[in-house]
Amino acid sequence: MHSPTIRLSLNFWVAINLLAYYNVYGIDMKLLPPIEAGAIPNLFVEISNENPSLLTTAALCAEGIDESLYNNFLSFLCRRGGVKGQFIIFRSKHLTFSHISVKEIEAFGQYLRPSNINNTNILLHKPTWSSSSQEIQTESFGATDGSYRSYYLSTNHNHPWLRVDMLKTYKVFTIAIQNRDPLSENRNLKIIGLISDYQHFNIHQSDMYSKKCFENQHPFESGEYRAWNCMHPTPVGRYAIVYLPLQESFSIFQMEAYGEEIANDDLSPLPIIKADRNSDNGSFDDRDAEQQYSIKAVDQLPFNVDWQQVYFSCTGNFKDNHQEGRFTIYLDNVYLVRQIVLLSLLPFNTNNFEDVQIAVENSFMQPQRQFCHLATTVRREHELYNCSLIGDRISFYKIDGTNKIRLCEVYVLGKKQAYNSVDLGTVENATMIFSMEGSTPHMNSFCDYSTNELFFQLKVYHKLNGVGFTLMETKSFTSDKGLQIFGINEKQEYILCSQFRNLLKITSPTPFTFPCSSEIIAKYVRIFSSSGSFRACNYYVISKQVVNNLIVNYRLEQGASSIIPSLIYATETNLSLLDCYKSCIKDDKCESFAYSTESKACMSSKFEILSEARDHLTTSTSLSYSVMYKKYVVLSLVCNGN
Template identity: 30%
Template sequence: MISSSFFVIFFVQISILNSYNVTEICGNNDSLQPNDDCLRVLWTNAGCKESVFTPNVTWRSMTILEASDKMKNLFNSSKAHVHNFLKNRIECFGITSTSDINILYGVEPTMTMANENTLLSVAHLTDGIKIPDISLGGCSHIAANVEIKVYSPRLYIRKVVIWTPFTLNVQTVNIWTGSSSNVCQNNVILKNGTFTEIFCLKTINAYDNVYVRSTDSSSLYICEIEAYFDNLAYFKPIWHTLNEAKFKVYAVDLYDYVSNGGQISISNENPIKTWSNISKKVCDYLPISSIRLYGTTVLCQGGGIEGQFVILEKRASEAVAEVNITSIEVYGDYVDKPSENSVDILKNKLFWSNKEIGIHKMLDYGHNSFPIRNEISNAWIYFDLEALYEIESVSILNSNINNEKCKNLYISVSNSTVFNDVDVMNKGKCYKNIHKMSWRTFHMYKCETPNPIGRFLIWYYQGVSIVSMAVVEAYGTKIIEEKFQKIQLTKVISNTEDILHKSDIRGGYPIKIIDGRRINYNAKITYFTCAGIQHNLESRFSIYLQNTYKVEQVVVYPFREDDGFSDCLVSVELISRDPERQICGLSNYYSWSKSYTLYFDCSLIGDRISLYRSNGSRIITVCEVLVFGRNLTSEEKSFKNTIRYPTKMINLNNIVTPYENTCLIQASNILIQFDNFYEIYGFGFDTNSSLLGNKITFNGLTGKEKIECSFLDQYISLVQNTRFFIQCFSVITVKSIWINSSMNSMALCNFYIVVKDNINQQVANFFQEKNNKLIEPLLMASISNVTNFLNCYKNCINLPKCETATYLKDERKCFLSEVSTYLTMPVNFTIATESTYQTNFQIVNSKMNLC
């Protein structure tokens, strides 16, 4: 029941049809028979929808007065308390738009013969996954017919949507609601690999089930079945926008109705914004009734009124109005999308708290409470808006019985995922509440000026340990960032059939982690929409992107009831360079156990994201993955797949022994030489041993200088040979790569570089001319027990091709080479073997030159 002594707000999304002057079109004599233009004017002036009217013999045979009276009677008889009101309403307004709520989601279907294969279980018909690939665990193979039963008193299913996979067969179905006598449509040919919309034009009775039946009794392959009521207000709380669009509202039905006055108005602006004056139009006055009516209807005059919000309020002449109803239904036609700042930007977004989060549907407008429990005071909750927003206002439906709990509520905006109470109270402030908040009351607050800008919205209850919120909302304007957009994900696969929860009819198949359902482990929800796997060696989920992007961030919402995301590697990959891995991030036990949402920042090119785990239980369980990034620049596209392999590899720890391209060789200093100078994007290699967290640096060498490429310092557990690609901090033009590790040895092999597709030959020629002696470098010898640098120098000048003598004082070793490749060594000589010889001797911080 809704009762109000001032006004009740119901948010809807809702045109005013210009009224015609009847005498201009029909004349002054209403005893004449009307022409077609006159009939159309009479129809619209009666309040019915112009587009559904077709003049016929019956209408033309009437007088103008008779036609006008009958049309007005038709309009008035479309009220809910009138017999056959639905038939009259369809004749007057046609089939109107439907709600945006799919009534079948999460409802368990039944069928005549179950498919025992859970991959194609009937349960997937209503799990929200519409990807047309039967191998992914989101589609069903069903027998000849299926029934899905929902509870829907008084409501009429007006649209059914069926999503199908790619199949070789033409599938034709009949669709009923209730029974075969209540036909939605028969002989519907389903489109292959996409969706088919079916509008129920002939349904005359309200039923609580949907039947889909094959016309030839053959089995059907279907991914998803959806159904929608024509009540635009279905499952909408009284404080929220309807369908997130503008509608032309024709009729508002109110049930179990008692009222002593009031009216219904339509507005494009949110009427609860008490800080601004809103423009609205009156639909009509509410009928006065002291006796409870089963139902009554308010019909908007003039052919309907456009707007975004439906408002129940007192009339201007009334001091107070009281309205009692148990439900409200709104009917109308879609007009346009709403203004951006009137759409709740928190709906279906990721969020997490500093302690346990209870059962909830808070961001999807359910009616469950939302407790945040913290053993100490100061409960907080983070909301990820998934983009940068300027926040204008926020709202809350309070479900704390104790009206003191919201008295020190801080609401702020941040770009950091790390909670800091000082920042929340002083930076990015939106609003601070200092007032008591009664139980089950709805409040909207305007943000402080200037409006805060950020990606994360934070609610902080200072001094409160347990709070409960039924619904929270936020409104604002999205700030477009071309470099940071949410990327569409197309499919998910795993490397094992050992799928957790597979035996459950709900099936936790990999596709569940991109189904858009973040809060997935509530036991009261029919479908388990997280996914878990366990491989006997290394578990892997691979998530495919719609295209190739520069990936800037990967967000993972892990499953919270096991250790399913401890020590996982997050990798950005290119399918064309499989099995190469680019490290975006690692989740250690601490980060996984302390956060409900994990953020991995990187800047890597790829068309696939993979999650790996090879240690511990090897279990990976994930509820949702989001990926953010941008399109590639023309420069980045030119580095996609052109690979070059080295011509020489040198173990600097043992120059005498040639370095073989095998991971059986271990070294801490490796020099890799290529046949030319290249513009290098990054560097790849294989390894068969775990990376233990010691720093490995990758530098390019031109012969004259060292250029930093990148480094590795993560602990990565490996159980098999693995290929990594290290993207340089920037594009570098070099001929050699020097790899140095802080640990004693590393087992790296199968080196390669990714270079620009079209090599800039002018650049290459410039570097070759400048460093022409580097074209064919060669390490000639390594001599031990050399007493001083002069003896090392003597060994060099006795060899005709020796250009460089490098002396390591502590090891008393002398290295001889044709080229100057060791300028970066701690202690070295460089000798130019031309007419004049120059020797540079360097010991830590001191130098001396010999000529």
């Protein structure tokens, strides 16, 4: 390995960040000849707990003496008891330069505690993306990977930029950069640093979408590490950006930032415990199976390139023959998931993540998918998918196309406080389905019919926050208003629970849950598709609780219409209208009844006569009928005189 020559003076230093707080006892150096005359006595070592680029003073560890040099080994023993700090700083006593060639440096001491928050590089191993790169080995990940063997280099174009997702919101005090090579000395002279809350914007409009941290105005030497204190007011944001305001290629070794986290409990990184897939087949043909373990999608290493010289940190899934491929990320508990961050493979190819269904799932209930997004294509290597769904895992499903899912890193952000399983609610299945196509009631488990509109009934009123069903075949709900789901309250008002416009692509019957935008008290649910008929069954709701504070009123209608025969479950004869009424009251199954004054027949129905479906639930007759059905009223409203 090439051994660097270090140039030192009183104002030019080299520092080692120990990444934690130590009591340093001493430092050993292996030097390479020739050793410049007088260089050793001029050397001295300092220890600091602050970044030396922002520091004016530090504690002396030791000074160099010729007698401590033996066989090209040089030792510095810190004063008795050691010196505490995080940074080891090498300087020379003179303003003129001393040069030494170093093969290896070792420090020994005692670990004391983690680094101070203000000395923790918040960009280390954070996902990056850029305006361009010259080749695969100079992609943007090289600027935050913590290694000086890699670097970032763009192509030559106007206003080249590099962006970093810090995954949290920070008040950023400092941005630091290590310049790369002699060519960068001039082209990085005008480098500008920004902090923003926006993932993507035109860099020419940075004044509108970001806050400036710094603007360099001084020569920036090759290999120099420089830190800039941000301008006041101190910028706050999630994304750190550096760019050149000219046409040039842009190159840096490393980029760092230091600041203070601004707590946001509604959008925090959520703990991930594992990842798996439903196939042992990796999606990279030229990589061995052990190089494609699914855990690499959550190893916190955003190295998103397929290049033999870099640690391979990507993975995926492959299923052929029109089977559904699945790749799942597991959280340590149930959370409200608000955002899924995906880092895709480079070189960028839309086929790596095309037509992938992203779902949030919950293992505490029966298997079900909550649709978050359909990634028809990926626009850039760093993508955000926003949703507001409760679950403990995120799954990516892929059918057809290349049959491959390729991803390099997944981050999940959401509400920091985990959900208690008791607060999630319970799954309550529908008791009866009434399709508006054919005016026929169905058992909930009956799946062999299609409809574009239906009602389903629950046993009692529930406070529900989601509705679901098992979809039997692929269906597009993209036209017009798509799929609309309504809860019908005790006043027979139709309250919109959810509206869905997208493609649901499946290979086998699959349960989907659609969360309500707000809690609804309902016993009946209406589902309407303006995108044509669909085939489904096993309808259910997610119930937060049973609503018991309801009283029942009855509405009586008289005329030449009766309840359709398919809704009648019992018929009694030789009863008066009052007896028919009493019979329905005593029977919990009875939601409505029809009474024939001529034949004295009492016909009980399990289904309420809903106003929107009246024409489908009743039928014309030449006889005179009385139709009575239950009307529920919230008890609190009755008590208030409403």
